[in-house]
Amino acid sequence: MELTVPDVIELRPFTSDDLPTVRQLLIDVHADAYADQMDDEFHQRFPWFVDHWGAMNGFTCVVAYDGDEPVGFAYGAPAGTGREWWREYLVPAPEDPSTFSVSELMVRPQWRKRGISERLHHSLLRDRPEALAVLLVDTTHRRVEALYEAWGYRRVGTQRPFADSPLYAVMVAELPLIQD
Numbered sequence: 001m002e003l004t005v006p007d008v009i010e011l012r013p014f015t016s017d018d019l020p021t022v023r024q025l026l027i028d029v030h031a032d033a034y035a036d037q038m039d040d041e042f043h044q045r046f047p048w049f050v051d052h053w054g055a056m057n058g059f060t061c062v063v064a065y066d067g068d069e070p071v072g073f074a075y076g077a078p079a080g081t082g083r084e085w086w087r088e089y090l091v092p093a094p095e096d097p098s099t100f101s102v103s104e105l106m107v108r109p110q111w112r113k114r115g116i117s118e119r120l121h122h123s124l125l126r127d128r129p130e131a132l133a134v135l136l137v138d139t140t141h142r143r144v145e146a147l148y149e150a151w152g153y154r155r156v157g158t159q160r161p162f163a164d165s166p167l168y169a170v171m172v173a174e175l176p177l178i179q180d
Contacts, residue, residue, distance in 0.1 A: 009116060011123050014061040019054040025070050026050050033106040053077055053103045062123045064116050072107030074120040076100055078130055086134045089157035089170055096131035128175050136168035145169055152177045
């Protein structure tokens with residue numbers, strides 16, 4: 001049986017100006033999405049990541065709602081010129097290295113497998129002026145990596161950004177994304 005996104009799912013955009021309003025919502029959705037891993041110190045630092053990314057120039061967030069219930073979100077920010085952390089993986093570097101870094105994309109468990117993550121992702125990147133999008137995927141989550149590949153990303157390397165973080169696949173896509 002194929003699940004589809006109910007018509008009641010609404011996507012709402014937010015910026016860093018809205019962070020005081022949506023900060024706790026993001027933390028709560030993360031806690032639900034990773035409920036079985038919240039004893040891990042890396043996951044416990046998620047509020048720091050929200051604050052870090054939310055303070056970045058150009059921070060953009062899209063939250064999916066089922067009525068008044070937040071069911072998932074995606075957020076990221078443009079990489080500063082010369083701070084494209086993926087550069088070491090692409091030789092030679094693209095002519096236009098402008099990059100939007102997708103930091104988080106998550107959907108609460110009971111709303112997964114309905115196409116919400118794709119809608120969030122594409123909404124986050126729609127009309128972006130950057131030439132590239134970059135993100136990290138835990139290398140043990142091959143299905144997630146395959147999903148991003150279906151959306152136009154390709155793995156260009158691996159990295160462990162923090163000593164206690166998983167090993168991540170570095171994935172890059174050209175913008176705009178080609179959509180069916």
